[in-house]
Amino acid sequence: MRLRYKQMRLTAGKEYRLKASDAIVQKLINDSNIKAAKTVMTYISMGAEPNTHHFTERLLAEGKKIAAPVVFGKNMKASYITSLSNLKKSGYGALEPSGKLFRECAPTDIDIIIVPGIAFDKNGYRVGYGGGYYDKYLPLTNAVKIGICFDFCIVDNVYAQPHDVAVDYVVTDLREIM
Numbered sequence: 001m002r003l004r005y006k007q008m009r010l011t012a013g014k015e016y017r018l019k020a021s022d023a024i025v026q027k028l029i030n031d032s033n034i035k036a037a038k039t040v041m042t043y044i045s046m047g048a049e050p051n052t053h054h055f056t057e058r059l060l061a062e063g064k065k066i067a068a069p070v071v072f073g074k075n076m077k078a079s080y081i082t083s084l085s086n087l088k089k090s091g092y093g094a095l096e097p098s099g100k101l102f103r104e105c106a107p108t109d110i111d112i113i114i115v116p117g118i119a120f121d122k123n124g125y126r127v128g129y130g131g132g133y134y135d136k137y138l139p140l141t142n143a144v145k146i147g148i149c150f151d152f153c154i155v156d157n158v159y160a161q162p163h164d165v166a167v168d169y170v171v172t173d174l175r176e177i178m
Helices: 002-011 014-029 032-036 053-061 133-140
Strands: 039-042 065-072 075-081 112-116 119-121 144-148 169-171
Touching (some): 014 053, 014 144, 014 169
Parallel strands (some): 144 169
């Protein structure tokens, strides 16, 4: 499933991905949980993922505290960021703060976490990239967990495992699944 939906995202085309990403961002910006949040953790998109760059820039401009995931070995932490321009590519290819730019954000300080996924099912479970970073990190926080993906990446069942953590709801370019 992971490989199939990654390929589907690629073949959807750049124009579709940009338009769909804009629709997702608009839904997120209007989301009441995000409007009320002080601190939002969001992944910084890469490749054919729904683009989170405009979303991140918009929240920074609104004065919200933004945290981004940073991988340390087999674990993930969150770091406050103030700009996308000073982030560096990690070994995984994701943009993240490094060195002196890493300023840890405690999991309990996060109000919202935007969770990436290759595919989500209607119960909020996801197919990720296989590292288990979010499944280990999400239980450390009381944040509202919002998954985002393109609508064609919603499936009936991802066959979640006992260690998998569901998001509270999923936002796509076409709908919200609560």
